[in-house]
Amino acid sequence: MKARLNILGRKHNIVSVEVQDPETGERKHFYDSEEFSFMPEDKTADLANCIESPIYEARIVEDLNQLIVDSRDHLKDLGNQIIQEALVHNGLPFGDSALPSLAKEYKEHSDYIDGVASALEVVKRDNYE
Template sequence: MKARLNVLGRKHNIIGVIVQDETTGESKHFYDSVAFENVSVEQKVVLGECIESQSFEKKIEDLKQLLEDSKDHLKVLGEQIIREVVGCGGLPFGESILPNLAKEYKEHSDYIDGVSCSLDVLKSDNYA
């Protein structure tokens, strides 16, 4: 994964960074190991693996939690459907809430698929 800087919607590859040591105040230079081959070993890094974005990581964690909660809800809906089918004693279901539960189950399943796809897009090279 390439490290990128997004400035006003334009993406630029990051090939080097200057950081300041918190304790000494000394500036240190680091260069992308792919773009720069003739720098010292201690200055070569894979920037795409080193640069962290706390807000990006938070969004991914939030989506993962949403996905987990949604799967739990889907499981509860499935259990409700089973109880309703067993409680009706057979077909037709008459005044049963089964059609509404089945519709909610389907919609929530589609919702989970959408959240899962969103998570995949966030993790892809184009957005990370």
């Protein structure tokens, strides 16, 4: 996949970039290794994998955080449904009780939240190392 630059809705392939060293102020030019394979290795880079977007990554973190909040709210609702079901049937899952299916959904959703939280940790760790 090519690195792209979106300017006013038009997407342009990034084939080279000029960068500035933050410490020395020295400027260097790098070319996409796929487009410019004939150039020396120290002048080329796989730009699709090298270019980072802190804003995009921050959005991913925000989205994952919101997903966790929403999922925990859903888990609370499931917990309340389980409590209500247990009260209606005096804690015994007889008859047409929905208790077993609610308990299963509660467990699965809890595992889902753990998975999203793990993904969030990975994204944060990759952004701050």
